[in-house]
Amino acid sequence: MNCLAYLASSALRWNLILLLSAFLFCSCLSEQTPEFALTEVKEKKMHETENEEVTVEDELDPEDQEAFYPTREWQTVKPGQAVPAGLHMRLNLQTGKNEARIPDPENEKNGMKYKKKDKRLGKVNVDSNLYTPQELKKALAKFKEGVTESTEEEKAKLEGIKQKFRPIDELKKEFEELNMQIETDFEIMTKLISKFNSSNSSLDEKAAALNDLEYYVHQVDNAQNMLCVGGLQLVINELNGTEAVLKELSAFVLGSALSSNPKVQVEAIEGGALQKLLMILGTEQPLSLKKKALFALSSMLRHFPYAQQQFLKHGGLQILRSFFREKGAEVLCIRVVTLLYDMIVEKALLHDFEGNSEQMKEKIEQYEQINLVPVIMEQGWCTIISDLLGMPEHDTREKVLKTVHLLMASCRDQYREDQKLNSTLNILRREYEELVSEEQKSGENDSYFRELLINVNEILQNLR
Structure with missing residues (x-):
């Protein structure tokens, strides 16, 4: 009897526990229902917003679809779109898509602002409320084409530059013609x-x-x-x-x-x-x-x-x-x-x-067979050459003086007996002494006449 009473009381306790659990589960469900209803309303509103954005985006070119234009409302981020830094992002659990929006003003006060970064141009502050999608589309199209509105002065300047140069096709044609004529x-x-x-x-x-x-x-x-x-x-x-x-x-x-x-x-x-x-x-x-x-x-x-x-x-x-x-x-x-x-x-x-x-030895042997100086002496060239010192040109005198000085070893006896040569050399010495003096007065460092005077004095010295 005691066992039966114990079993009955145990069963009663388990029934009460099950009833209490069911009650709590129903209560939780009733509390979640308004929240789910609110989420449905919000999602409905989001779908309406998305439809509006799609209508705007449909007017854009396919290339422009890659740009994401943020607002203060949640928008779906499509695959491949570039999202600027600083936006609020979330994953919509109902649609499974990523969404983004500009931070609330309250967050902006805390220092969170939307900024578009460009590695080349630095940071640029952008307020999406100042630009419509159509305006952004036109700006992007001009940027891609590299076209800017030019003033009349700029157009005239560009035309002037074009007139100074010939077209490349014309130049190529002329070069081809020239190449055919090159010999x-x-x-x-x-x-x-x-x-x-x-x-x-x-x-x-x-x-x-x-x-x-x-x-x-x-x-x-x-x-x-x-x-x-x-x-x-x-x-x-x-x-x-x-x-x-x-x-x-x-x-x-x-x-x-x-x-x-x-x-x-x-x-x-x-x-x-x-x-x-x-x-x-x-x-x-x-x-x-x-x-x-x-x-x-x-x-x-x-x-x-x-x-x-x-x-x-x-x-x-x-x-x-x-x-x-x-x-x-x-x-x-x-x-x-x-x-x-x-x-x-x-x-x-x-x-x-x-x-x-061997080549140099052969060349030396060939020169050894040339007896030019002896032939010069035999044919009387010593006097023939020295007589040219009487010519008035300094350049001629320079060449003759060098040749006489070169032949001095072979023609010394003939030159010593040549009174005309001695007289001419003394005249040249006095003349070049005066010219050297004039050069010194004028401050000339490279003295041409000094070299001639040195040659004359050396020849006179060898004739003594």
């Missing part, structure tokens, strides 16, 4: 040589071709290319021609091609250029032709010992000596003295050069 030096030289060698070309055309050809052969490569087309031999053969103007221009071309060009020097001497040039210089010819022939001869002899040997062998010094007996040939005489001076110095400098290469 290499080799092609131009080939045409010039063909025109010079053509029997249909007039005398003036041949002369013009040679004159143009001389311009190109100054370059070492062009002069060597002239060998490939046979131009060098044509020029050498023309030295025996009948037209003086063509002979003169041919010698001019030859001299320019020979200058510091060993390959052309070898080809020229093998082609008979040396004999033809000596023939012109040893016969009665116009002075202008002899000038060009002497220029070509000098270009051939300089730094070419084999040509110097052949020059002496063919009596070249005797031919050049004849210039000193001709009237009006002083310019040729000075050039001859300069050539002799250079040839003597070449050999002297080579002896001072220290080199063990």
Whole structure:
């Protein structure tokens, strides 16, 4: 009996607990109902707001949909839209979408303001109430197109700038035309040589071709290319021609091609250029032709010992000596003295050069076979050269003084017996002493006449 009473009382207690739990659960449900109703109202209001925003956004371009324009009401943030920093964000549990809005004024007082940040431009305060979506759309369209409203002054300035420059298409077209007309030096030289060698070309055309050809052969490569087309031999053969103007221009071309060009020097001497040039210089010819022939001869002899040997062998010094007996040939005489001076110095400098290469040894052996100074002494060049000191030009005197000083060791006996030379040197000394004194008074540091005076005094000292 006691057991039954205990069971009954236990069952009664569990029933009371279950009834109390049910009552509390119902009470909670009744309290939540108004809240759910309020949420439905709010969501309905949000849906209306969203519909209004959609209507506005539908008027915008598809590219503008990416921009999010915040207001003080909650708006749905669509996928891909850029949301400015500083907005309030929330997740709508009913729709599952993100929403954002501008903070309330009460929060703004606490320092929370909407700001649009740009890494390049810095912070810019934006009030969305001042701009409508349509205005933002127009501004964004202009920004994308890079178009700004220009004043009439700016348009005129831009037009003036355009007129100063030519269109790129026009320039490209002209460059294409120019490229089609560009010719290499080799092609131009080939045409010039063909025109010079053509029997249909007039005398003036041949002369013009040679004159143009001389311009190109100054370059070492062009002069060597002239060998490939046979131009060098044509020029050498023309030295025996009948037209003086063509002979003169041919010698001019030859001299320019020979200058510091060993390959052309070898080809020229093998082609008979040396004999033809000596023939012109040893016969009665116009002075202008002899000038060009002497220029070509000098270009051939300089730094070419084999040509110097052949020059002496063919009596070249005797031919050049004849210039000193001709009237009006002083310019040729000075050039001859300069050539002799250079040839003597070449050999002297080579002896001072220290080199063990086979090529240098061979070159020294070639120069050893040139006996220029002994031939100068035998043919009386010592006096012939010193007599040029009587010329009035200082430049001529400078070249002659250097040559006399260079020949002093070999020509000392002849110079000591030459009373005319001693008298001329004393006159020059007094003259240059006065000029040096005038230079000192004027404050000139680089004294040209001082150098000449030193040369005169050194020669006089060696003659004592």
